[in-house]
Amino acid sequence: MxxxxxxxxxxxxxxxxxxxxxxxxxxxxxxxxxxxxxxxxxxxxxxxxxxxxxxxxxxxxxxxxxxxxxxxxxxxxxxxxxxxxxxxxxxxxxxxxxxxxxxxxxxxxxxxxxxxxxxxxxxxxxxxxxxxxxxxxxxxxxxxxxxxxxxxxxxxxxxxxxxxxxxxxFSNLLSSNRVSIGIKRMGELDVKPFKNACKTRFPSDEAEIKAAELCALWQESLKDTEWYPFQIIKDDKGNPKILLKEDDERLRSLKKEWGSEVYEAVTSALTELREYNPSGCYVVPELWSFKENRKATLKEVIFYIFGQLKILKRKRN
Structure with missing residues (x-):
């Protein structure tokens, strides 16, 4: 029991x-x-x-x-x-x-x-x-x-x-360097030519710093409103044209000391500033066709944005 x-x-x-x-x-x-x-x-x-x-x-x-x-x-x-x-x-x-x-x-x-x-x-x-x-x-x-x-x-x-x-x-969507249509900062110097020039003169660990300093120095020079290295001439038909002065002392010294690539970068930025902001001499953003190296039309930009938005939607889904 x-x-x-x-x-x-x-x-x-x-x-x-x-x-x-x-x-x-x-x-x-x-x-x-x-x-x-x-x-x-x-x-x-x-x-x-x-x-x-x-x-x-x-x-x-x-x-x-x-x-x-x-x-x-x-x-x-x-x-x-x-x-x-x-x-x-x-x-x-x-x-x-x-x-x-x-x-x-x-x-x-x-x-x-x-x-x-x-x-x-x-x-x-x-x-x-x-x-x-x-x-x-x-x-x-x-x-x-x-x-x-x-x-x-x-x-x-x-x-x-x-x-x-x-x-x-749409600055975020258009700011990438690899886009065909994007935003270009008109009058802003490209640091790459300065890097190439400095690599031939300085050790690799110093070249980057020297290039950045030189680029910043010339970017400040572009803001000098008293410096106007342009001249007005007339073409064969009598129409006025604005051209860079080949005998400008600053530009001649720049080309002699740092070479043609840096000279081209500076003169290109100067020309952009004269066209987009001659009075203020500060950088201006512009819609740009990097593929064709020209100002982008509104139609091109809008269709490009539509395409990018469709790609983003497919990625999210």
Whole structure:
């Protein structure tokens, strides 16, 4: 009888131990499950944020594209009117000549002293009427020209504002050195020619430092508003052209001491500053086609951004 009681107790103890172990196992598994749920939620939240960011970028690009198309149409219309005005330039000159001729004839008729003559008075009245018509036509052409110039100026201002917004809004996307369309800092010296020149004169551990110092020194020189190594000459057709002075003392010394590559870097930066910021002489960002080494059009930039956004979306997915 005692042995059976002992067996029963052992069985009960074993069952209790098994139950306790099961409870402990479920307690251990519960935090893992919660952690997994948190990771999934964080991942979903991150994907949602990325999707929202992509949609915002796409919306901004769509707005820029719409703005570009509107401005393109407006500019084409303005150019069409300007061409029309140029075609009418001869007509304007003819009108001016006719007006002067009519004025002369009127003066002659007045000095004939035959104002009592009905025929003469009629001729004078007719000529006055024609003169007024010619004056009206001339005023119309002049006002038309003024409106075209104003519209062209407004269109250019809007285009420049759109370029500034693209530079500010997509600087991260366009700042890589390996892009075909990006942002170039006009007037900023390229340090590579300075490095190449310094490597031929200094040990490798000093060349980098010397190149950086030399580049910074010449970047400061470019800000000197009193230094203007340019001259104005006329080409074969008599049109003025701005060229670098070949006998400028600073540039001659630079070329002699550091070579053609450094000289080209400095003169290139000088030319960019003269074009983009002649009064301030500080670096100006510009949308640039590195592939073709020229200023990028708004259309090129917008389509490039669209392409990059599609690539980013595929990578995230």
């Amino acid at each position: 005692g042995e059976k009681v002992l067996e029963t107790n052992e069985i009960l103890k074993g069952s209790k131990s098994t139950a306790d172990a099961g409870e402990k196992g479920s307690i251990c598994e519960e935090p893992k499950h919660q952690k997994l749920k948190l990771l999934v939620a964080e991942n979903n939240l991150r994907n949602s944020a990325l999707q929202m960011a992509f949609e915002e970028q796409k919306k901004a690009s769509d707005n820029f594209l719409r703005l570009f198309e509107e401005q393109k149409r407006e500019k084409e219309e303005a150019l069409r009117k300007i061409l029309e005005l140029e075609r009418n330039l001869d007509e304007k000159q003819k009108l001016e000549m006719e007006i002067e001729e009519l004025k002369g004839k009127l003066e002659v008729l007045k000095h004939l002293g035959a104002e009592d003559d009905t025929g003469v008075r009629q001729m004078i009245d007719q000529m006055k009427e024609r003169l007024e018509e010619k004056d009206d036509d001339l005023n119309y052409l002049e006002e038309f020209n003024r409106q075209l110039l104003l519209k062209e100026r407004e269109s250019n201002d809007e285009l420049q504002e759109a370029r500034k917004e693209l530079i500010a809004g």
